[in-house]
Amino acid sequence: MENCNIRILDMRKEERPRNRLMDKGAGSLSDSELLSIILRTGSKKENAINLAQRVLSQYNPKELSRIDTQQLMKISGIKMSKACQIAAVFEIARRLETFVSDDKPKINSPEDVYRRLYPYMRESKRETFIELSLDTKNQIIREDTISIGSLNANIVHPREVFKVALMQSAAHIIVAHNHPSGDPTPSREDIEITKKLVETGKIMGIDLLDHVIIGDCRHFSMKEAGHI
Incomplete structure (x- = not known):
């Protein structure tokens, strides 16, 4: 590990994270080097690379993306500015996962629902029920x-x-919810509410196209399973 007291500016240019990123691309950098660029500076006791290494020794990248600014500020060396920088980067990454250039994206499959909602639902510790009109x-x-x-x-x-x-004058709807346990297998209640929504939709003239349950890196489609 680098000496914590060595400033990044005192390192050889070809060893500095920013210079390496410019010369070889972001993909050539380690997680800690990328995080050090986001943090920009370290402290009197350690440089940005060592601070980043210490942060990642407490939280892996996935865990780091889930914690809020208050939790980040409990890490020694991370104050409000750095906590906001970290949170902002992960939020941009989440939005990029669901970004589409079309103002009205089209849903063609349960996978489309999963890709749209998973970046947000994967971090929820409570079941969240979402409707797509x-x-x-x-x-x-x-x-x-x-x-x-x-x-x-x-x-x-x-x-x-x-x-x-x-209220939205929807022709169809798709509903989805997450299972914080990570297992998208439907419960008895999940199947029951799906049947109720199907029956209500027939009366209202608004079809329920699917009910997608989102787990950890996987999903379950009520339509594909024959419940709709």
């Missing part, structure tokens, strides 16, 4: 969070779901 071409009109439940339960009523759909 779609037009006749299955383009997203609006995305709404209908309810946020407990660690392992989410209570939602059909009237809340279809109230939103009616």
